[in-house]
Amino acid sequence: MKEEKIIVPANGYLMLFLFIALFFGSIISMIVLESPWFIVSIFIAILIAPGFIMVQPNGSRVLLLFGKYVGTVKRNGFYWVNPFYTKKKISLRASNFDSERLKVNDKLGNPVMISTILVWRVQNTYKAAFDVDNYENFVRVQTDAAVRKLASMYPYDNFADEGVDEDITLRSSVNEVSNALEKEIDERLSIAGIEVLEARIGYLAYAQEIANAMLKRQQATAIVAARHKIVEGAVSMVEMAIEELNKKEVVDLDEERKAAMVSNLMVVLCGDRDATPVVNTGTLSH
DSSP, X not given: OOSOOBOOOXXXXXXXXHHHHHHHHHHHHHHHHOOTTHHHHHHHHHHHGGGEEXXXXXXXXXXXXXXXXXXXXXXXEEEEOXXXXXXXXXXXXXXXXXXXXXXXXXXXXXXXXXXEEEEEEESOHHIIIIISSOHHHHHHHHHHHHHHHHHHHSOSSOXXXXXXXXXXXXXXXXXXXXHHHHHHHHHHHGGGTEEEEEEEEEEEEEOHHHHHHHHHHHHHXXXXXXXXXXXXXXXHHHHHHHHHHHHHTSOOOOHHHHHHHHHHHHHHHHOSSOOOOOOOOSOTTO
């Protein structure tokens, strides 16, 4: 047998009543009747006792008879099975796994620290019990392997100024990366009968040796982008000012004075500090 087989054993309460009646009845009968033959009944009752099992909600018992798989009990309740069965307990509850922070290289070769949070549960008890040696350790090892593979498929961030512009990155594409990670882990754990309920990145950062350099790079990129927007706005405002002055004929500026005004306005609009103008109370020439 290579697939999971669900079975429902005998009612445990009925067998418990039979055990009590057989065990204590034999003891009383042996004392009253003074017959040693009731020892056989007591021995039979003792053999019955190991067959009682209790299955809690979202729990299971895998049953073996001298190394042969008999079936799995998944329905919760109190049961009695063959006393010679080996009973292996496997939980069907959802479990959380928070992996250790791993140092891996992203698609661009940058070292990053990454960890994942995995929610999983056993779906096929036969595979979990017999297809892998230790299914809990199997989950940990395969999750780490999947995270390493995923990190090497995507860059940490976009570097458009260096000609690297990816649609999916580890930092910004949270949903896409989580879906890819969940699919990768689910494929790896299917051999053990494990169902992946959720997988997502729990921690993501550059490795310590390049963290400071990358932070400065991000700050510089942000400053350049902000300056770009400021210059665009300043040019638009200067152009509008010149058009309005010409339209309303407030003052007649030649090309030299127009260039001076443009220079002054650009300094005021693009400067980091507040401008300190010099008021000219004379003519334009003095």
